[in-house]
Amino acid sequence: MRKSHSSIFVGRLVMLHIVLAFMTIVPGALTATDPAVTTTHGPIVGFQDSGIQVFKNIPYGADTSTTRFKAPKPPNPWTEPKHCTKYGPIAPQPGSDKESSGHKGSEDCLNLNVWTPASDNNTRPVLVYFHGGGYDSGTVNEDTYDGRRLAQKRDVVVVTVSHRINGLGYMYLGGISKDYETGNPGQLDLILALKWVRDNIERFGGDKNSVTIFGQSGGGAKCATLMAMPEAKGLFHRVWTMSGQQITGRTLEHAKQTAQEVLSKIEGESDAEKLEQLVNMPMAELQTTLAGGGQRWAPVTSTSSLPKDPFFPTANEQSRNIPMVIGNTYxxxxxxxxxxxxxxxxxxxxxxxxxxxxxxxxxxxxxxxxxxxxxxxxxxxxxxxxxxxxxxxxxxxxxxxxxxxxxxxxxxxxxxxxxxxxxxxxxxxxxxxxxxxxxxxxxxxxxxxxxxxxxxxxxxxxxxxxxxxxxxxxxxxxxxxxxxxxxxxxxxxxxxxxxxxxxxxxxxxxxxxxxxxxxxxxxxxxxxxxx
CATH class of the missing domain: 3.40.50.1820 (Alpha/Beta hydrolase fold, catalytic domain)
Known part of the structure; x- marks a missing residue:
């Protein structure tokens, strides 16, 4: 028996209500107004916040558990739209293994966040922020670092970056194995993030030729260090640092000594055996092993990633022409x-x-x-x-x-x-x-x-x-x-x-x-x- 037009209409209306209800209650459900961008690694979907397009937890690097203590790798490509609506994991650090911390740590932490007024052109200045906490701790997953108001009020694109810190990002193991002699993986994470900005930011309305890096405390020191890293050359055009300087790095001798102090906590017949344990150690145990002993992590000089001190005895040649602002508080x-x-x-x-x-x-x-x-x-x-x-x-x-x-x-x-x-x-x-x-x-x-x-x-x-x-x-x-x-x-x-x-x-x-x-x-x- 044929259905009447009215019953068909009612049926469609019920179905529409079901769809709308589903979209309302299901987290991450796609709506017609959600901004979508195809990055060099795959499509992503963000959300609108007071007229600003927001994308959180965009992968710029692969899970570092497979490259622990080594240079990062680009993320594996994906084809299905990735919903980038919530902050991603932070870098492992003391306390981040506890759910009560509010910020779950993971070695799959190479993610960044973008706020942009629109993806309609590629002329907006880009501001890339690196967090503080020295080289030991920190996160950008805080309301203070939310880029919406800055993007909205000043018509700029704002990017905040998560990267490896403490021993995972700054312990030098090149004295034990040549596989690790590049050094400074945490800084190399930042360079990989800046390469992502170079390759993708125009799709978010930003100008890849107008990138300003800025940071406070340890974030400012990371900016200063990047100014002396050959691989970072050309990836940024201005620097604004706040209460964070990096005049010299750690010497290789000092860095090797710290590595030996860490390895001394591990039982094994040789340094190579201890290193193997360190590379495969569960995160909670690793954080305990890295902690204590007075270690204060910092970039290591005389390495291929950082050949010279950033500001000693002179300002590094490769960045002398880059405009720079240095700030401090009373x-x-x-x-x-x-x-x-x-x-x-x-x-x-x-x-x-x-x-x-x-x-x-x-x-x-x-x-x-x-x-x-x-x-x-x-x-x-x-x-x-x-x-x-x-x-x-x-x-x-x-x-x-x-x-x-x-x-x-x-x-x-x-x-x-x-x-x-x-x-x-x-x-x-x-x-x-x-x-x-x-x-x-x-x-x-x-x-x-x-x-x-x-x-x-x-x-x-x-x-x-x-x-x-x-x-x-x-x-x-x-x-x-x-x-x-x-x-x-x-x-x-x-x-x-x-x-x-x-x-x-x-x-x-x-x-x-x-x-x-x-x-x-x-x-x-x-x-x-x-x-």
Missing amino acids: GETRNLIGGSKGRLFNLTWDQVPSQLEKSVKNFIGNLSGETIVSEYRKHYPSYSPSDVFFAATTAARSWKSMLVESDIRAKHPDSPLWVYYLRWKTPFEDGRMGAAHGFDIPLVFANPDAFRQMRGFESAEVMAETVSKALVHFARTGTPKIEGSDMYWPRYELGERLSMIFDLPASEIHSDDRGWERRFFASIPYTQPGT
Whole structure:
């Protein structure tokens, strides 16, 4: 018997409701508005977020469990659309094997994330971010690093990258087997990611000839290291670093010694046998083996991947012409040393000298705590004991490396360099944290509300506008400038040492900012931590 037109209509309507319901409740279900891109390795599907196309967990490299401690390989190609809607695994690190950590670690961690206003052209500047945490830990899977607002407000393409860290990324085993003599697999991961950007970013609306790498703390140091890696040449065109320098790398001797310390924890007849165990060791056991012993991972020089130190004795030749911005904050150690240690924010004058010597003993040479406190009280009579402590530890521990790197680069007139300092203090906890280490991250990403210490403060939004505009103007033109402002940001040169001071109610240019502090600590030789 033939069905009536009405019954056919009802049947189709029911089926439509079923399909719509399925699309609503099934995670990753494809919709007509989901952006789709075919990369060099296969098709991917992202999602829309407030008008921005977002793609998360795009593979740029293969699972590194098959190349542990070695250079990465490109991912295996795929043909079915890969749903790139959630962050991928982070690099293995202490605690990442626990579900409660919120970020599951895996050796299949070579993934990146892309935010783009549209894939309609290939003219937008590209900003590629490398996370901090030294070379030991870290992830980009945090709200602070979400690139949506930066892409939306500044019409740029934002990329954040996950890569191998700690011993998996920076242990040198070339002294045991030639199979590992290239060294620095974690840095080679970043180079592979930049090659992916070169080969694919035009499909996301980005300009492959306008790539700016930027990073904070360890991320900034990774940027500086890339500037000296031959295989990275031509893959990026501008560099913006925040509180992260890499003047020298680890020597081969030091790196081989660390490898022996790790192997000494493994039972075996020979180093080759121990290495075989290390390569095949379960991850939880491996993390325990790599931890402890005072290891501080860092790139290794005198290797084919990193033949020379990045900034010693001179700025590396291959990157001298690349425009660079180097930044630092006024209160780095309020976070690095202070952190949750409330007592350091309530020191007495009697406590400061000994606490200084304890906290930065490797950075003050033969200077006594009493001498340092006396000089700071003379120049900053209104400072409290804790103010003096954090100012002095910042100058000796964190600012010193920035000055060394900046001055080495400034010796080359053909090396475009600009310097900034973040002086603006977040009102959080009545300004106690000041301008601490890492506080410029939410500002460059235009994400102050994603950062607990800035959330809800109008001044943080204003400061984020200023800093993110300067970053994007640099990415777009090769010179930093606060868009919408008439202020000229001059290059940093030896002599005047002109620098941008990011602050409210207005930013300003200073000549030889805190010059007496620079001169006071100048006589102390600098040694790169971890090298």
